[in-house]
Amino acid sequence: MSSPDAAAPLRIATINTNGVRAAFRKGMGGWLDNRGVDILAIQEVRASTEDLENLLGSEWNIVHEPATAKGRAGVAIASRRSASIHRVELGAEDFDSAGRWLEADYEVGGRIVTVVSTYVHSGEAGTPKQDAKFTFLDAMLERMPHLAAHSDLAVVLGDLNVGHRKLDIKNWRGNVKRAGFLPEERAYFDRILGHEDHPAYNNGAGLGWVDVGRKWAGDVDGPYTWWSWRGQAFDNDTGWRIDYHLATPALAASVVNYAVDRAAAYDERWSDHTPVVVDYAI
Template sequence: MPLSLATVNVNGIRAAVRRGMPAWLEQRRPDVLALQEVRADDATLVGLLEESLGGGWHLAHLEPTDAGSKGRAGVAVATRLPVGAARTTVDERFDGTGRWVELDVETPASPSGVLTVVSVYVHSGEAGTPKQDDKMAFLDVVSARMTALAAAAASGGPQAVVCGDLNIAHTALDIRNAKGNRGKAGFLPEEQAHLDGWAAQGWVDVARHLAGPVDGPYSWWSWRGQAFDKDTGWRIDAQWATPGLAERASTCEVDRAATYAERFSDHAPVVAVYSG
């Protein structure tokens, strides 16, 4: 059985529901759903899923508790497939920020029969400020955890996929206005170096791997102006998979809304299908 895995920064689940997210869920019906910027409690999130797709959901959800993160972060992985362990700590320094959660999902899409699905929400940052220091510190611990996940997959353990809003455009292909954004957070060499390191370990940016060296496809556009209509976007939402999973990816698409009015978030879902 193929596995459909979707990731999306909802920019607040309640707002996304008001803007039409349930219709997208009913159309796509993903087997596994990774969410960022949930900004809600477990009951609200499960209620949305049950109203759209029925019951039986397993949920790994980390709500932020830090004063600077509460009400604006939160990550989750939801599925109706059988599950194993859930983990919410990538490093104790970031436990209250609501930016990392892992869930082990049982699926034939992973050679071991178990797939570790991660939902991550990387800080947006701001070059030359403490916000950027926080972002770089978080990327350090994320990269360390990804090293461990890659090693486990290479030794016959669960394959893994890291899904989410990375707030980094990896190359000029991933941002429409590369020249105008040089030196700004999200397009800094020190941020991109982390993604280079993931690739060096064997992690595969699934959408880029399948699309090839083309512009985009972008996954985020500002609400302001005509960014969406002119496709002046960034490709910052991704699925990075370990090799044993990546080789089973048949598609990885950005579900860009047909019109500005039909968007339910400033981010578009990224949906991949992995063969079983």
């Protein structure tokens, strides 16, 4: 188990639990006990802060932003070190972002690392649900430059519910008109990741954040992070890569390992998502 004072890299993980209590009943606790995670971003908590404290134990410091509607969404960050909350609301006051955006600052080696756990709306093309998703993505675009200005070691983690490239969805042809792979959604990622080193994204203009997973894996299919419970999606690896570490360039440059903790078998899954674990040598 990692210690906050150890010289080892800082291990940061993200997971959409699809309900943290159910995930623990199915085996999440065993994974966490043996994975050496220092900071854990959780989405779709769907539980109370007290539930999180009881499940994770006293060795974890927990910050939690529940959704307005009980039993829905909810994001949290658990860490071996204490955090200072920087911001929990996103966008205009009349937009309900509760349970979908949570920031925390951590001191690591005398430097501030800013961690965001976020859960972007799933959306539904041509409906108000999609409008809410675009509003949230607009707010992200506005907020992310401020995050980078606040700390050059910042990372936005979570279920972003968008596959950026064709490589990120096994059946991309069948999803070009569906939420999660709409051209308008993917354009947001072009803007977030656009940089002179990546001229294919937004003609090289943009915010300059780094998709750690794609940088590490290269131009290969996946590795996917979500599979439907239905049919043979998991067994056939018909998945989506929608769980991200989006890091500032300085933090991305410190990555020494990236892992998608895909279950060995369908019946060993404890969420329809899988953890994405990254080691940062800060």
